[in-house]
Amino acid sequence: MKDTVTPPLVSAAFSLSRRRACQLGLSALFTGLAPNIARAKSHQKRTPQPERFLDLYNTHTDERLKAVYWADGNYIPEVLSHMNQLLRDHRTDEVTSIAPALLDFLHAIGQRVEARYPFHIVSGYRSPATNASLRKRSKGVAKHSRHMYGQAIDFYLPGCDLAVVRRAAVKARRGGVGYYPRSNFIHVDTGRVRAWGASQSKRA
Missing domain, CATH: 1.20.5 (Single alpha-helices involved in coiled-coils or other helix-helix interfaces)
Structure with a gap:
């Protein structure tokens, strides 16, 4: 130059x-x-956001999955696929995509109660055929249940009082929360924020 x-x-x-x-x-x-x-x-x-982790156990198939499903600002497709498989309709073996927001709901609950044991899944995805069959046996099953769309899960947490889990779910304000102490499970879904208890006739 x-x-x-x-x-x-x-x-x-x-x-x-x-x-x-x-x-x-x-x-x-x-x-x-x-x-x-x-x-x-x-x-x-x-500040980097912490990873999101879930420990799930399917009470019907005896399958368990412990994994980080969200990291570095993104969901991890491979892990979501495994979770879809674990949360399948155990009666028909049909699989659907579980709403990531539903997994985040569980994660938020786990953080609030400091869960030490896996979420014991009572009901994840339900095929239309399974939902129709359950409706014939119980008035508590909704015709258009969010379970059919991968948007609802019924579960309980061993070692954690069901009422405590319910409060944590309600405070998370991530969607619907159903409380079924007689059947020993909590229902959560990604619908509008609402809650119902054992004495109410809300269908899930």
Whole structure:
């Protein structure tokens, strides 16, 4: 690169003018960079979000899965696939995609009660045929149950009082919460935030 030499007879006014222009140019340059630098610093300061982990046990098939299903801001497809399999309709062996928001609901409950044991799954996905069959035997089964869409789970947590789990689920405010102490399970789904207890006739 060639050096630029200032002619010896250049006026002082011109030199100052050029210096001022350079200063203004640098000022504009740094002003333009400032937002980018601020964004970079903001990004560096961001606290990484903790991983989301679930420990699930299917009471009908005796299968268990302990895994991180969300990390680095993303769900992990392979793990979700394994969870879909574990939460399948055990009567027909049919599998569907379980709503990630439902898994997050369970995770939130587990965090609140500091669960030490796996979630014992009583009912995950239900095929339409299974749901229809259950409806014939129980008035508590909804015709369009969210179980048929991978949006509901019935479970209990060993070593944790069912009423405590219910309170944690309600406080999480992630969807519907049903309390069935006689049958010893909690129902959660991804519908609107609501709750019902043993004395109410809400269907799941």
